[in-house]
Amino acid sequence: MHKNYHHSFKFLVRDYECDYQGVVNNAVYQNYLEHARNELFRSLGINFAKMHAQGKDVVITKVELNYKYPLRSCDEFVVKTRVTQQGKIRFVFEQDIFRLPDEKIILNATVTLVWLQSGRPALPAEFAAAFAKL
Amino acid sequence: MHKNYHHSFKFLVRDYECDYQGVVNNAVYQNYLEHARNELFRSLGINFAKMHAQGKDVVITKVELNYKYPLRSCDEFVVKTRVTQQGKIRFVFEQDIFRLPDEKIILNATVTLVWLQSGRPALPAEFAAAFAKL
Amino acid sequence: MHKNYHHSFKFLVRDYECDYQGVVNNAVYQNYLEHARNELFRSLGINFAKMHAQGKDVVITKVELNYKYPLRSCDEFVVKTRVTQQGKIRFVFEQDIFRLPDEKIILNATVTLVWLQSGRPALPAEFAAAFAKL
Amino acid sequence: MHKNYHHSFKFLVRDYECDYQGVVNNAVYQNYLEHARNELFRSLGINFAKMHAQGKDVVITKVELNYKYPLRSCDEFVVKTRVTQQGKIRFVFEQDIFRLPDEKIILNATVTLVWLQSGRPALPAEFAAAFAKL
Numbered sequence: 001m002h003k004n005y006h007h008s009f010k011f012l013v014r015d016y017e018c019d020y021q022g023v024v025n026n027a028v029y030q031n032y033l034e035h036a037r038n039e040l041f042r043s044l045g046i047n048f049a050k051m052h053a054q055g056k057d058v059v060i061t062k063v064e065l066n067y068k069y070p071l072r073s074c075d076e077f078v079v080k081t082r083v084t085q086q087g088k089i090r091f092v093f094e095q096d097i098f099r100l101p102d103e104k105i106i107l108n109a110t111v112t113l114v115w116l117q118s119g120r121p122a123l124p125a126e127f128a129a130a131f132a133k134l
Numbered sequence: 135m136h137k138n139y140h141h142s143f144k145f146l147v148r149d150y151e152c153d154y155q156g157v158v159n160n161a162v163y164q165n166y167l168e169h170a171r172n173e174l175f176r177s178l179g180i181n182f183a184k185m186h187a188q189g190k191d192v193v194i195t196k197v198e199l200n201y202k203y204p205l206r207s208c209d210e211f212v213v214k215t216r217v218t219q220q221g222k223i224r225f226v227f228e229q230d231i232f233r234l235p236d237e238k239i240i241l242n243a244t245v246t247l248v249w250l251q252s253g254r255p256a257l258p259a260e261f262a263a264a265f266a267k268l
Numbered sequence: 269m270h271k272n273y274h275h276s277f278k279f280l281v282r283d284y285e286c287d288y289q290g291v292v293n294n295a296v297y298q299n300y301l302e303h304a305r306n307e308l309f310r311s312l313g314i315n316f317a318k319m320h321a322q323g324k325d326v327v328i329t330k331v332e333l334n335y336k337y338p339l340r341s342c343d344e345f346v347v348k349t350r351v352t353q354q355g356k357i358r359f360v361f362e363q364d365i366f367r368l369p370d371e372k373i374i375l376n377a378t379v380t381l382v383w384l385q386s387g388r389p390a391l392p393a394e395f396a397a398a399f400a401k402l
Numbered sequence: 403m404h405k406n407y408h409h410s411f412k413f414l415v416r417d418y419e420c421d422y423q424g425v426v427n428n429a430v431y432q433n434y435l436e437h438a439r440n441e442l443f444r445s446l447g448i449n450f451a452k453m454h455a456q457g458k459d460v461v462i463t464k465v466e467l468n469y470k471y472p473l474r475s476c477d478e479f480v481v482k483t484r485v486t487q488q489g490k491i492r493f494v495f496e497q498d499i500f501r502l503p504d505e506k507i508i509l510n511a512t513v514t515l516v517w518l519q520s521g522r523p524a525l526p527a528e529f530a531a532a533f534a535k536l
Contacts, residue, residue, distance in 0.1 A: 026298055
């Protein structure tokens with residue numbers, strides 16, 4: 001379960017992310033995972049929104065989420081991420097969420113994405129360079 | 135309270151819009167109001183997202199929300215909208231939310247927006263034409 | 269791909285659901301799927317929020333999302349749902365999203381959930397009765 | 403504009419908070435303001451979700467938002483908050499958002515809320531004690 005992660009990012013549950021059950025809504029975990037991926041690559045000099053403005057887009061093709069235990073209001077947690085390349089334009093992110101400080105496992109996720117440039121499969125050079133630094 | 139509205143649009147509260155208090159989160163009402171404004175102008179042939187792609191943007195400058203009573207899971211409600219022009223590029227939307235079927239008042243809102251073209255104040259001709267049809 | 273669905277529910281993409289790429293944000297599809305499940309069971313007399321207030325909770329354990337093509341502002345689409353029981357408390361929802369009117373496939377999803385009563389595995393009688401009506 | 407604030411809390415814009423215009427969606431600012439209020443009172447030992455479980459609820463009655471300039475992907479910003487009591491159960495939060503590091507004003511807000519206990523107007527003693535510490 002404890003993989004050789006490339007990146008860790010800490011969050012705090014915000015009240016508006018919790019639903020009527022008093023726990024974080026299932027869809028919100030995808031927001032956390034997306035933001036952790038962005039932080040990983042922001043730390044390597046990549047800004048996905050700026051790349052979009054240049055016609056370079058990340059497109060998610062597959063998401064698998066295994067929910068183990070819910071997060072609640074004001075819980076602190078960490079998203080740990082490991083990323084591997086599969087072929088030319090495909091990257092697979094293994095992302096696990098652990099509650100803090102007890103490190104209880106909350107969620108295991110696998111997110112697959114591909115790179116497009118102007119709508120066609122192509123790996124942007126700056127992303128390839130950033131990934132090589134991991 | 136019952137103004138001479140230009141448009142009515144019905145919604146149903148979705149569970150994920152409710153927060154840990156079991157009521158619709160305060161921020162979500164702005165989503166409802168925005169969607170009702172979009173539906174009003176969609177019915178007049180205006181698509182804000184397509185206009186954005188042409189450099190024509192609606193920019194909200196002021197929002198006033200008076201919360202009267204909360205909506206809950208599965209409540210049906212209607213957003214009623216009246217819009218008036220103030221000067222060349224400014225439009226004021228009076229938007230009221232009523233629960234259905236009892237018409238209990240839920241929220242009174244006033245939303246002010248201006249039009250920009252390529253970042254400068256200017257009223258797009260197609261919006262002016264649509265507004266004139268009201 | 270066209271399964272023997274139990275339920276169909278139509279939606280319209282709302283502008284606030286689209287992100288900086290101009291397409292529906294990946295997490296928002298889970299909101300659509302959740303609402304479609306709620307509508308399916310609402311049509312059978314089940315209100316999940318009311319059941320929560322009685323200590324009866326649906327807990328999602330696994331979500332698989334295969335993104336085929338993005339939805340954009342003002343797209344109309346349908347969520348089609350097929351649900352099967354696996355064991356005593358586990359239900360698997362196969363949910364597919366098709367754009368309208370061209371029926372282009374947008375997303376294939378599989379959502380697994382279990383029932384808890386007061387935190388322990390147990391199938392509420394009213395849900396069993398509703399499911400039997402499918 | 404620079405008031406005698408009681409509290410400051412820093413945020414980073416997350417990509418999923420931006421809409422098709424490439425800027426933070428107007429409704430999302432209410433999420434930021436809510437979370438900043440929660441952080442202010444969390445620093446004083448108050449957890450609104452736990453108080454809700456005891457029948458003690460904050461209810462927002464009025465929100466005024468003056469949007470000055472938009473936030474974009476990856477912008478850092480601070481929410482500064484000043485809170486005053488009006489009568490027995492009413493509190494008014496003046497909340498301003500400044501972009502960092504240039505301190506450009508983004509939004510001025512005034513949020514009014516009241517306290518209910520079991521649905522009736524009443525100020526919880528623990529909140530009164532926390533407020534007295536400001």
